[in-house]
Amino acid sequence: MTIYPEILLKKVEKLNWQVIEDCLLIEYNVLIRKGFKTDLVSSTRLFWFVVPPHGNACNAAIVHDYIWRKSLFSRNYCDKIFLELLRLSDIPGWQSYLMWIVVRAFGWMKNNKEK
Numbered sequence: 001m002t003i004y005p006e007i008l009l010k011k012v013e014k015l016n017w018q019v020i021e022d023c024l025l026i027e028y029n030v031l032i033r034k035g036f037k038t039d040l041v042s043s044t045r046l047f048w049f050v051v052p053p054h055g056n057a058c059n060a061a062i063v064h065d066y067i068w069r070k071s072l073f074s075r076n077y078c079d080k081i082f083l084e085l086l087r088l089s090d091i092p093g094w095q096s097y098l099m100w101i102v103v104r105a106f107g108w109m110k111n112n113k114e115k
Contacts, residue, residue, distance in 0.1 A: 001021060001022045001023065001024060002021055002022070002023045002024070003023070003024050003026065004023055004024065004025040004026070004027075004032075004059065004063065005059045005088075005089075006023070007019060007023045007032065007059050007062055008020045008021045008023070009038075009062075012037065015039050015040075016037055016038070016039050017037070017038055017039070017040060018035060018036065018037050018038075019032055019033065019034055019035065019036040019037075019038070019062070020034060021034055022034050025063055028067075028081060030063070030066070030067060030072060032062065032063065032066045036062075036065075036066055038061070038062050038065045038066070039065075040054055040058045040061050040062065041054070041055070041057050041058060041061040041099075042061070056089045056090045056091050057086055057089060057091055057095075057099060059085065059089065060082055060085035060086045060088075060089060060091075061082070063081065063082070063085055064078055064079070064081065064082040064085075064103070067081065079100060079103050079104055082099075082100060082103055083096060083097070083099075083100040086099060086100065
C-alpha cells in the first residue's frame with residue numbers, strides 16, 4: 001500500500017491509467033483501491049496549455065475522480081478536496097483556482113460515477 005501523494009499507476013489505454021496498488025489518503029480517510037481507472041486530468045486539448053492532462057495535478061485529479069465516482073462525499077466537498085490537494089502540489093495558485101473553477105462549472109457533464 002502507498003500513502004498519498006504516491007499513487008502507483010500503469011497505462012491501460014491511450015489516455016487511461018489504472019491504480020496498481022491501494023493508496024491511502026490519510027487526511028480524508030480514503031483508500032483508493034487497486035484497479036481504479038482514471039484519465040488523470042480531464043481537459044480538452046484546447047486547454048492543455050493551462051490545464052495539462054499530465055503533470056503535478058494528476059494525483060489530485062485521481063483522488064477527485066475516485067471520491068466523486070464512488071460517491072464518498074458530496075460534489076461540493078469532492079471539489080473542495082481537489083482544490084486543497086492542488087494547492088499542496090506544485091501548482092501555481094492561479095492555475096489551481098482555474099482548475100477548480102472548471103471542475104465546478106463542468107464537472108456535472110462527465111457523468112461516469114461508479115456504484
